[in-house]
Amino acid sequence: MPARPLSVLIAEDHSLIRNALELLLSGYPDLEVVGTAANVEETVSVGTLVRPQVALVDLQMPGAAGHAGNAEDEVPNGVRVVAALARLSPETRCLILSAYREPEALRAALNAGARGYLVKDTSPAKLVIAIKQVAAGDLVIDDKLAARIALAKPCPLTRQEVAVLRHARDFLTVAEIARTMRLSGGTVRNYLTRAIQKTGARNRHEAVRIAAANDWL
Incomplete structure (x- = not known):
C-alpha cells in the first residue's frame, strides 16, 4: 500500500x-x-x-x-x-x-x-x-x-529597542516614532537612551550604525 x-x-x-x-x-x-x-x-x-x-x-x-x-x-x-x-x-x-x-x-x-x-x-x-x-x-x-x-555578536537589545532603532534608521523623529509605534514620546526616548548605552554609541545615529553592522536590525 x-x-x-x-x-x-x-x-x-x-x-x-x-x-x-x-x-x-x-x-x-x-x-x-x-x-x-x-x-x-x-x-x-x-x-x-x-x-x-x-x-x-x-x-x-x-x-x-x-x-x-x-x-x-x-x-x-x-x-x-x-x-x-x-x-x-x-x-x-x-x-x-x-x-x-x-x-x-x-x-x-x-x-x-x-x-x-x-x-x-x-x-x-x-x-x-x-x-x-x-x-x-x-x-x-x-x-x-x-x-x-x-558570526554575529549576541544582540543586547530588546525587541522594542530594535524596533525604535529601525525607525530611527529611517530618519523618523521621536514624535513620528511614537506615533508609528503607538507609544509616548517619553517611552521612545527611554528606548533610544537604553539602545545608545547598550551599543556604546554617542547618539542614536551611531547606535543605528553599530546595530546594523552587527545584524541586530
Whole structure:
C-alpha cells in the first residue's frame, strides 16, 4: 500500500505567489496541498481544521485588518501564526518563508516553534526538500542566514529597542516614532537612551550604525 502524501498548508497573502507554490507542490505525488490561507486568521483557522504536517508561513503575512505585525514590538505576524499553531495544532511543523534574511526574525520564529526558515529566492527543488526535512523533524535554515547568525555578536537589545532603532534608521523623529509605534514620546526616548548605552554609541545615529553592522536590525 503506497504511503500517504505529506500534507501541506500554504499561508501567503500574495495570490500570485500562493498559486505558484500550490502549482509547484501539486506536481509532486508525495506532497498534497490540503489548504491555503491569505492572512493570520485564515491560517490559524484552516491549520486547526486540517492539521497539516507542514505549514509554509509567510513571515510578513497580514492580519485580517491588513497589518503585517504589532506596531509596539514589531513581531511579524508569521511568528504569531507559528506560536498559535504550536498551541492549537502541535503536530504541524512550520516552515517560514521570508523575503529577507533577518537574524532577529529567525530567532523570533525559532523561539515561537518554527522548524525552518527560508528566503523566497530559494530554488523550488530546495524548497521541496526542506518541506520533507521539516516534516521528518529536521531543522532547516537558509545557509547564508545561518552563517550570519554564527558570526554575529549576541544582540543586547530588546525587541522594542530594535524596533525604535529601525525607525530611527529611517530618519523618523521621536514624535513620528511614537506615533508609528503607538507609544509616548517619553517611552521612545527611554528606548533610544537604553539602545545608545547598550551599543556604546554617542547618539542614536551611531547606535543605528553599530546595530546594523552587527545584524541586530
